[in-house]
Amino acid sequence: MPTIxxxxxxxxxxxEGEDVKVVDxxxxxxxxxxxxxxxxxxxxxxxxxxxxxxxxKIGFQAAEAxxxxxxxxxxxx
Ligand code: FES
Numbered sequence: 001m002p003t004i005x006x007x008x009x010x011x012x013x014x015x016e017g018e019d020v021k022v023v024d025x026x027x028x029x030x031x032x033x034x035x036x037x038x039x040x041x042x043x044x045x046x047x048x049x050x051x052x053x054x055x056x057k058i059g060f061q062a063a064e065a066x067x068x069x070x071x072x073x074x075x076x077x
Pocket of ligand 1: 011012041044050052055056
């Protein structure tokens, strides 16, 4: 099963996969306590690079979305 990076509406990037590492600029690995992983996209988390839910408190708004049909609009294969 592929790893999925799901961009949440007005929220974090959620990494859905079981074989994922988050490393810093030197290649040092962050401790990950649970899956899936949520990475901060709003810039306000106190636990960067992870989301701590602050995006909800500050009213983070993100307008970007992928172009194309939504997954539920695609025919079953
Ligand atoms: S996206 Fe959740 S705290 Fe930034």
